[in-house]
Amino acid sequence: MxxxxxxxxxxxxxxxxxxxxxxxxxxxxxxxxxxxxxxxxxxxxxxxxxxxxxxxxxxxxxxxxxxxxxxxxxxxxxxxxxxxxSYNHPHHDHLVCRECGKTVEVMDSVIEELQKRVAESFGFELTDHEMYLYGLCPDCRRKTQK
Amino acid sequence: MxxxxxxxxxxxxxxxxxxxxxxxxxxxxxxxxxxxxxxxxxxxxxxxxxxxxxxxxxxxxxxxxxxxxxxxxxxxxxxxxxxxxSYNHPHHDHLVCRECGKTVEVMDSVIEELQKRVAESFGFELTDHEMYLYGLCPDCRRKTQK
DNA sequence: CATTTATTGATAATGATTATCATTACCATC
DNA sequence: GATGGTAATGATAATCATTATCAATAAATG
The missing domain is CATH 1.10.10.10 (Winged helix-like DNA-binding domain superfamily/Winged helix DNA-binding domain)
Known part of the structure; x- marks a missing residue:
């Protein structure tokens, strides 16, 4: 700070x-x-x-x-x-609940690596990316089922 | 059609x-x-x-x-x-050139699977996602280097 | 053919963001 | 500490994609 x-x-x-x-x-x-x-x-x-x-x-x-x-x-x-x-907050992606909007920061280095490879397989040099995962959070899953 | x-x-x-x-x-x-x-x-x-x-x-x-x-x-x-x-055009993500805007449709089932697992690891049920990979396309890479 | 209801096109409205611009505030120099 | 140059501010207008509104029109159905 x-x-x-x-x-x-x-x-x-x-x-x-x-x-x-x-x-x-x-x-x-x-x-x-x-x-x-x-x-x-x-x-x-x-x-x-x-x-x-x-x-x-x-x-x-x-x-x-x-x-x-x-x-x-x-x-x-x-x-x-x-x-x-952004400072001291390394890159991550977001997992967002479609129902209540709750968000969780996620990061998977295997996915990151695969993204790079996919880009390279098309001759692209990957500079950055955006990934948003959408779904239902645990709370909203429970509510929906009942 | x-x-x-x-x-x-x-x-x-x-x-x-x-x-x-x-x-x-x-x-x-x-x-x-x-x-x-x-x-x-x-x-x-x-x-x-x-x-x-x-x-x-x-x-x-x-x-x-x-x-x-x-x-x-x-x-x-x-x-x-x-x-x-969308019809007969299965899900895919996009690889976009930051320079010229050229886009390529990409799809990697391993990434897709990992996304599901990441979501599940937080108790989320994944419904869909968005992924945009940004970089430099082969043409623009060449131009930038010269 | 008449009635009902969907559709159209013109236009106003929306809402987040950006540009504009006159006024104000900062800062180095004299 | 007055001054001149320039950045910053805040109010407001402008922008731009999209949506809502609404009167006029056109389908479909009995």
Missing amino acids: RKEREIFGKYLSRHNLRDTPQRELILDAFLKREKHFSAEELYDIVKKSDPSIGQATVYRMLKLLAEAGLAREVDFGDGVMRYEH | RKEREIFGKYLSRHNLRDTPQRELILDAFLKREKHFSAEELYDIVKKSDPSIGQATVYRMLKLLAEAGLAREVDFGDGVMRYEH
Whole structure:
């Protein structure tokens, strides 16, 4: 968390960007947040501390966090982009419940390796990927059966 | 192709929906199309045969085709939904070039099996998934290196 | 043929995100 | 500490794909 602040500070100065109270506030909220979130959700949070903050500022800050390598975009395909921590949060994929929306981070290195091989078998050089597994979580399975 | 028409006809009558020239026209264009496409692209095609057709009709028809099991939505994450043939076009994932956008359909049954196991290891019942592999296609790799 | 109900096409609405732009704030230099 | 240059902010307009609305039209059925 200290380290993340440091990284962002360096990112700002390296790009001739300024440190502002708004950016500090949004950075704080981001660092406190554990679950992934949308721009609007983060906006609602920071608005409590600074009701005059604009949502454009939140959108802009999220772009910066992503570029600085602290955040990562997550697209669940519902038209709303979410963000999650990227620093010290190694790559993973998502397992999402179709019923209640609960998500679990998953990672399988065998799958990762196979993805690379599949790409290579078509002559592609794999740079990244997206994988979303959809299903029913344990709770919703129980509810559905009864 | 005959079979697909039959399926769609049955879908219409089973749902008390009507067969109209517009639907016929869009169905034709859909059946002729091999590559995936967006609503707008299909609209541009059918407009040549019937300039008075509305794009809302195309959007509506794509929903029907998907519900009838003839089409499948493909979300490349660029904000535009595409469709591809679903009938006699078994499940596959997509390998996409980050540079030129070229796509290849891929399928690896080992990956599919592992996905199921990963989900199960969290108590989830896997219903479906999305996997997009991004990289550089052979052509773009060559261009980038030179 | 008349009635019912689905369909169409034009257009307005939606909703997330981005662009614009006047105003404000930061920061280095004098 | 005033100043000039430039970045940042917040309000708001714009964007863009998609959806909803609705009056007009067209099928199908008795």
